[in-house]
Amino acid sequence: MTSSLHLAEPTAHSRGSRPDLDEAARAAAAFLRALGVDVDEPGTRRSPARMARAYAAMLTPEPFDLTTFDNDEGYDEMVLVRSVPVRSLCEHHFLPFTGVAHVAYLPGDRILGLSKFARVVQLFSRRPQVQERLTQQVAGWLDEELAPRGVGVVVEAEHSCMSLRGVRVDGAVTRTCALRGAMRDPATRAEFLSLVAG
Numbered sequence: 134m135t136s137s138l139h140l141a142e143p144t145a146h147s148r149g150s151r152p153d154l155d156e157a158a159r160a161a162a163a164f165l166r167a168l169g170v171d172v173d174e175p176g177t178r179r180s181p182a183r184m185a186r187a188y189a190a191m192l193t194p195e196p197f198d199l200t201t202f203d204n205d206e207g208y209d210e211m212v213l214v215r216s217v218p219v220r221s222l223c224e225h226h227f228l229p230f231t232g233v234a235h236v237a238y239l240p241g242d243r244i245l246g247l248s249k250f251a252r253v254v255q256l257f258s259r260r261p262q263v264q265e266r267l268t269q270q271v272a273g274w275l276d277e278e279l280a281p282r283g284v285g286v287v288v289e290a291e292h293s294c295m296s297l298r299g300v301r302v303d304g305a306v307t308r309t310c311a312l313r314g315a316m317r318d319p320a321t322r323a324e325f326l327s328l329v330a331g
Contacts, residue, residue: 152193157185191222191229194259199278200246209282211321213237213328214250223294224261232290232306234268235329238275239282239315245275264290264309272311283316285325 161181162172172181216233223230234254238245257270272286289308296303315321 152185152189154182154185154189157189158182161185188222188227191220192259192261194256195252197249197252197256199249199252201243201279202246204240204242204244208240208244211237211239211324211328212244213325214247215329215331217251217254219254219258219267219288219290221258221260221262221264221267221290223292224263226294226298227261228293228297230262230264230290230292230294230307232288234271235285235287235289236271236275237285237316237325237328238279239284239321241279241281243279243281245279264288264292264307268309268311272313276313281314283314283318283321284312285316285322286311287326287329 158181161184165172165177165181165184170180171177213235214237215235217236219230219232219234221230222228236250236254253271253274257267257274268286268288271288272284275281275286276284287308287310289306291304291306295301295305310326312322312325316325
């Protein structure tokens with residue numbers, strides 16, 4: 134039996150607030166002018182509007198239906214989806230960080246439609262974030278909504294706030310991990326991390 138639960142993003146947008154692109158474009162123009170950028174040149178005249186649309190896209194997840202199915206076959210081994218794209222904004226500098234998430238669970242009574250792993254990662258990525266919180270939120274949400282025997286999430290990302298400013302180090306990858314339930318058992322944890330390393 135299929136079960137579907139409609140989920141809107143748990144942000145201001147889900148409370149009826151929509152991005153005001155005109156106001157955002159005006160603010161972007163003021164921001165750029167304050168930094169000494171001439172936004173009246175042919176090449177930059179439309180940049181504030183483009184910035185507004187770009188940030189709105191990065192900060193607005195799409196609502197989706199959480200599709201689950203009865204675990205009719207009694208499947209009890211780990212299900213892992215590797216390399217789900219992560220694109221988010223560092224909440225400290227509003228610069229992007231990008232990478233991949235590896236998400237696994239040990240099924241209970243329900244199994245999850247595979248495309249929903251990417252939807253859940255996107256749900257928590259499209260907002261001002263820190264990687265540690267993002268990792269915990271994905272794991273916690275799946276644990277609560279799916280009620281599996283265990284959940285594991287690893288996020289690996291490069292942060293442009295490290296490469297474009299400050300220390301200016303290219304290629305540094307940050308890895309974070311969150312485990313719930315039976316995924317914390319040493320043998321299961323080792324299996325999960327081995328599959329992630331693949």
